[in-house]
Amino acid sequence: MDAETMTLLAKALAIGVGSIAPAFSIGFIGMKAMDAIGRNPEAAGKLFVPMLLGMAFAEAIAIYALIIAFTL
């Protein structure tokens, strides 16, 4: 297990493991938004921007993992 092999493994694990939680969070945010729209279809317009904002924050964590994968 030399340094280059470990680097490759670290890159793959960084982005692989690091995108599990953001994927779940984005799914949850979408799920709750769908629930809210289902209960109150008129609120769809009001919900759209906060939902996108929440998803962008959750996605940022995956982006941090991607940066590590790029810089290693």
Add this chain to the structure above:
Amino acid sequence: MQKNTTNSITERIGLAFSGIPLAAEPLFEIAGLTITNAMINAYIAVAFFVLVALVSSRRKGIVPKGIHNVIEALVEFAMSEIQKVTEDKKKTRVFLPLVATIFFFVLFSNWLGLIPGTGSIGIWEMVHGQLELVPLLRPATSDLNLTLAIAVTAIITTHIAGVAYKGGFMHFSQFVNIRGIVLAFKKGPMAVVIALVEFFIGLIEIIGEFAKTLSLSLRLFGNVFAGEILLHVMLSLLAYVLPVPFIFMELLVGIIQATVFAMLTLAFLVVATMSHDHGDDHEEDHAKDKKLEPEHA
């Protein structure tokens, strides 16, 4: 001597994954200052906005004509969105220049990077011993220097706004909470313990400020840079129909990331200028709004 004479899929995928370097490639030097390809895009964006400023300053009269309609509509849209977050007319006018500038500059830089020719037209140079294509243009926001500069500006502005609205002592006592300890001595031993805990929480808030800066800059940089790599890979695989959905996704990502950056800056500004003793004033404002509503209806 070009590398694009290979035919097999495996070799093409291998070439595609050579990707683009993390740092923007330097192109030439002017009086000792190195100009990189991302800087060229950034200066194109700056020139565009200077042009917009010149055009919008030539307005005569209250009724807008032509392009002034568009500019006025955009500014009104920005103001209404900011008003939703701040709920205070004066603060909206104070925060509008920074937040709207961040939004429009980041949006324009992101979208400018999608124009055909960005990232593909370049010079073949020997970089680190390998013959590589150095593009002449690259999205400005795919350079960490630019996003970090905007993020640092935004966070420093929140501190300046906090000092301007709350006074220097009140603002910095959020972080180094000696005031809380001094006040708590009058209340009793339990309050002193709580005040000590809040003092250390205040010190951790200082690290939080750096985390905000890093997260703002890395979020925008990561999204745009990853999009660049994605487009490079897709265009290397098949240059014709395949990249179209990805370019559309990059349009969406551009606007979403600009919104997120501007909205976060606005949220930080509002939190920094919010005085914690003025909770009662806030309720009075809402009461006034409720009294006005029946008259409007």
